[in-house]
Amino acid sequence: MGQFLEPLQYEFMQRALIAVVMVGVISGVIGCYVVVRGMSFFGDALSHSVLPGVAISYITTGGAVGVNLFFGGLIAGVIAAVGIGWLTRRERLKEDTAIGIVFVAMYALGIAIISHDSRAYGRDLVHILFGNVLGIQGDDLLIMAACGVIVLLGTLLLYKEFQIISFDTNLARTLRLPAEALRLTLLAFIAVTIIASLRVVGIALMLAMLIVPAASAQMIAKRLHHMMRISAALGVIGGVIGLLLSYHLDIAAGPSIVLAMTVIFAAIFSTRRAYLRLRPAPR
Amino acid sequence: MQTHAAAPAPALYVEDVSAGYPDDRRAISGIQFEVQRGERVAVLGPNGAGKSTLFKAIAGVIPFTSGQVSLMGRDCRSSHDLIGYVPQVNLVDWSFPATVGDVVMMGRARRIGWLRWPGRDDRDAVRHALDQVGMLKHIDRRIGALSGGQKQRVFIARALAQAADVLLLDEPFNGVDVTTIEEILATLDRLREDGVTVLVATHDIELALSEFDKLLLLKRTVIAYGTPVEVYTPEHLKAAYGSRVSIMHADDHMLITVDDHGCC
Structure with missing residues (x-):
């Protein structure tokens, strides 16, 4: 066990750990709404749609990460959400069609912007898509904490x-x-959560943070706020285990976290099935 | 039953209401009727006659394009929460993580107020409402684990917790067995004693004739409204159902059958 925790002596691993814990809680809680509302596709689309905003801030600051990146991503996410809402008003387009169109267009736009800068295209795109939790700085943690406070307080009050x-x-x-107005507020909270999680798992793996812990929790909990607490706990557990495993197995942290969460999901899923099959039939 | 010194304002007064998009075959227009406190009304009509549209307009789920609805003499624009709308059971996602108590508590949201959590009064109101429909012992069960009739009763309890005086039940008898129908009717009997006014959209004409005070025959507008004897005539039924009504005269009585199940 001591050996397993050994990497935590490094400062970059400590920052990564704090980031993973915060993101696990925020995306675990807000992900419950994504799951119970059946918004997986929308969540995936929203994650990918932040790319142009992220790309512009990235290019203009010469690759420096900071507040700009978060606001750029947030604005792009809001534009995508409003665009999808507008296309589906009065059933002009089916929702999944509108999501598909806006999502891929925004994603393509983001990649196009990044491809203009060959240095960013070669190296940074990978970080944006799959996360770079080991490169997290103190400023990133502050922004994540601010995002977390907004989302958790908002969820508590509403x-x-x-x-x-x-x-x-x-x-x-x-x-x-x-x-x-409530629906749009909820979408904004999902966008803020995505922005907060961007550095940890990246755009392409984001959906897993939102839905895997929540879907695992839904199998256990019978009330929404129980589901949220369990989901947050599973998000943290999966995140920490995934982070440490990535160090020991020498694999990227983002995918490692996602795989750890998926293993937890699979364990709960199969245990529950076995339990349902073995318990005496209700009279 | 009840005696009133002066003529009281009707529990529900619908005045010249139109709702729905004009090109929708479910749109309704010129709807006018009034229901007295504690009365039980069955809303009948063929598929697509606009029964759901009417209920949604009264409940404020969809806007009405003209006319007005008042409750106990008060304009509905400010008091939609006095109306409880129980949607068709198959339109609800029953995998949602909520207990019976949670669902009923949802009806209290407006009374609890913004940015606040339920207090003792709200929990008492939830227990009382569940007791009224005979579901109190199920308060901690997951909503999805209930039978069809129990789900309906929980939604009725939610409307009661909301302090609704008028209940609108959309097709509660659809696809449920005889026991469930009796269960729902027994609940409605209990509500009548409490002076709750109930409107039920249904396809079941026999049930409407035997269990309801009044019938409202709808086909995009009101074809007939009154006691079962007044409404259940060949002329009215022909106007609502067209060729799907067949009338047989046997000796001294008349047998009317309506083929309301064949769709389109």
Whole structure:
């Protein structure tokens, strides 16, 4: 065990650990809404859509990471979310079609921008797509913490409203809740979560952070806030184990974290199936 | 049953309401009727007659393009939360992680207020509402684990926790067995004692005739509204269902059958 934890003596691993814990909690909590609302495809699209914003800040600052990158990504994410919402208004387009069109266009735009800078195209694109948790600096941690506070506080304060618009939009309208504004707020929180997780797992692996811990938790929990707590815990456990394994196995941290989470999911899934098969039939 | 010194305002007054997109065959127009407190009304009509559209417009789920709805004499624009809408069971995602108590608590959201969590009063209201529909002992069960009739009763309890005076039940008898129908009807009987007004959209004409005070026959507008005897006539049924109605005269009584199940 001591040997397993040994890499934590390095400062870059300590920063990585803090980042992984924060991201595990935030994406674990907000991912529950992505799962119960059946928004996996939207979540994937939103992750990829932040690329042009990230790319522009990357190029203009000459590869320096900082606040710009987060705001650039956030703006691109909001543009994508609003664009998808606008295309699907009054059923002009089916939602998955609109998501597909906006998502790939934004993604292509981002890659096009990065490809203009051959240095960035060669090296940095890999970090943007698959994460670079070992390169995280103190500033990154501050921005992640700020994102985390916004999302968790917002989720705490709007819990019952988000629960209603996710379970039964008819009730939201009957109660005269501003359903559309609440939905957009939730989408903004998902975008902020994606931005916070960008440095850890990257754009291409983001969806796993949002849905794998939440989907694992849904099999265990019978109430939404229980699901959120379990999901956050699983996000942290999977993140930490994945980070340490990446060091020992000498593989990239992003994919390692995703694979660790997937193993946890598989374990819960098969245990639950075995339990359901073995327990006495209900009378 | 009840005696009133002065004529009270009707529990629900729908005045010249139109709703839905004009090109939609489910759009409704010129709807006008009133329901007294505690009355039980069955809303009948062929598929696509606009039963769901009518309910959604009254509940404020969709806007109405003209007309107005008032509850106990008050304009509905400010008081939609006095109406409880129970959607068709197959339109709800039952894998959602929520207990029976959680679902009923959702009805309290407006009363709890923004940025706040439920308090003791709200928990009491949830328990009381579940008790009214005979579901209190299931309060901690997962909503998806219930039977069809139990789910309906939980949604009715949610409307009661919301303090709704008027309940709109959209097709509660669709695809459920006889026991479930009896279960729902028994719940509605109990609500009648509490003065709750209930409108039920249904395809089951026999049930409508035997268990309801009034019938509303709908086909994009009100074809007929009144007691079962007033509404259930060959003329009205022909107007609503067209050629799907067949009338046989046998000796001194008349047998009306409506083929309402064949779609399109």
